[in-house]
Amino acid sequence: MSMLDSLLKRADPVVAAALERALSGKDISVDEAVALFDSTGLEMNLAVMVADELRRRTVGDDVTYVINRNINFTNVCIKQCGFCAFSRDFREEEGYFLPTEEIVRRAKEAAGLGATEVCIQAGLPPKMDGNLYADICRAxxxxxxxxxxxxxxxxxxxxxxxxxxxxxxxYLKALKEAGVGSLPGTAAEILDQSLRDIISPGRISVQDWVAVIKQAHTLGIPTTSTIMYGHVETSRHKAEHIALLREIQKETHGFTEFVPLSFVHTEAPMYSHGTVPNIRAGADGNEVIKMHAVARIMLNNHIPNIQVSWVKEGARMSQLLLAAGANDFGGTLINESISTAAGAQHGQLMKPKEIRQLIRSAGRTPVQRSTTYRVLKVFSDEKEDDQESALDSADASQFGSYHQLIKLDKFRYNNNKDAKK
Structure with a gap:
């Protein structure tokens, strides 16, 4: 009898049954997932052990990452979500809008530093030209x-x-023809309409989010999937959210990964202004660990890649999560604005060399991947970890920061003709 089997015999019967079910290759139920989310002590540790074992069986000991750059081209938005500290009203001085030539310049700079992906997302500026997104992609x-x-x-x-x-x-067909290769599965937050009406009234509905994702998958456009947790949601909300993603994946097979995103409360309006009752100051360490572990256990048969967000969790916690079911370290990002605006303290850039060293010291093998998880380079020899790429040698200050960007007259929204078409 293995140590894991022995410990399972001592655990709470409901938790033990759920974990044994997962180890036998079956999907666990929402109720079983709730029990895992609520677990503490031995039961929580067992969930982490099982998640790590399922990860090992499914994807092995490789940990992937992608060299990419975020380009958040405007922070002006018609929505006012309670968790978002990034957006600005169009009348505010701190509203910015990057013209298309600046977006292209940033993409070319990233390509010169070895990036294989640009992630382009932004606020929803008023009276936006409906062709803007396709025009950006074509450029x-x-x-x-x-x-x-x-x-x-x-x-x-x-x-x-x-x-x-x-x-x-x-519209999705037009975006694909213009060059979109995949969609970020953000704007999901918690896929429970009553909860969305509290934290982000007016935000895309659950029904519409699911419809867009399924339509993208049908057209051969893969997407990521996400959750935002640590605010007012319950264990059941989290379990039902992941179960819904699992059902979508069974139908479409279009999700490339699942990315848990813990709520950064510091500058979030619904926390700082007290507009949402009983809101928490983000997830604690145990919640973060359980989220990744339960996600692996629930999704292992359907979405093989569980990503850590080093921007949200920092380097040390992200490294620990590699032993709790995660197998992907995300991207280098270069310019991360949305979490930074909310008060995340973990920087806007993590260089490839640092990512590889964190992966290696966790006892795993670093692998550079494409957006769709095609292997680009396996760093099988530890000596390769120290090889410096162009991005490793770059000075992070050359990319600027969100806090600098919102002060620049050059890109001020109210001065930009492209924003007013």
Whole structure:
């Protein structure tokens, strides 16, 4: 009898049964997932052990990462979500808007530093030209035909479709033709409408989020999947959210990964202004660990890649999560604005060399991947970890920061003709 088997015999019967079910290759139920989310002590530790074992069986000891750059081209937004400290009203001085030539310049700079992906997301500016998203993609692809464009959440897709008076499926086709390679599965937060009405009234509905994701998958556009937790949700909310993603994946097979995103409370309006009763100051350490472990256990048969967000969790916690079911370290990002605006303290750039060293010291093998998880380079020899790329040698200050960007007259929203078309 293994140590794990022995410990399972001592555990709470409901938790033990759920974990044994997972180890036998079966999906666990929402009720079983709730029990795992509520676990402490021995039961929590067992959930982590089982998640790690399932990870090992499914994807082995490789930990992947992607060299990418975030380009959040405007912070001006018609929505006022309670968790978002990034967005600004169009009348505010801190509203910015990057013209298309600046987006292309940033993408070319990233390509020169070895990036294989640009992630393009932004606020929803008022009276936006419905062709803007496609125009941005065409401009990037014209200069960088091999760059993968990971862009536009379901919320942005719906907004673009509305602004262009185009049905969502047709709009998605146009984005794909313009160069979009995949969509970020953000704007999901918690896929429970009653909860969304509290934390982000007016945000894309659960029904519409699911519809856009499924339509993208049908058109051969893969997407990520996410959750935002640590605010007012319950264990059941989290379990039902992941179960819904699991059902979508069974139908479409279009999710590349699952990315848990813990709520950064510091500058979030619903926390700092006290507008949402009983809101928490983000997830604690145990919650973060359990989220990744339970996600692995629930999704292991369907979504093999569980990603850590070093921006949200920091390098040390992210490294620990590699032993709790996670197998992907995300991207280098270069410019991360949304979490930074909310008060995240973990920087806007993590260089490839640092990512590899964190992976290696966790006892795993670093692997550089593409957006869609194609292996680009396996760092099988520890000596390779120290090889410096162009991005490793770059000075992070050259990329600027969100806090600098919102002060620049050059890109001020109210001065930008492209923003007013």
């Amino acid at each position: 990037v692809k014209k200069e960088l035909p091999d760059m993968h464009i990971h862009a536009f959440s379901p919320e942005e897709v719906m907004y673009g479709a509305i602004r262009s008076e185009t049905p969502v499926p047709e």
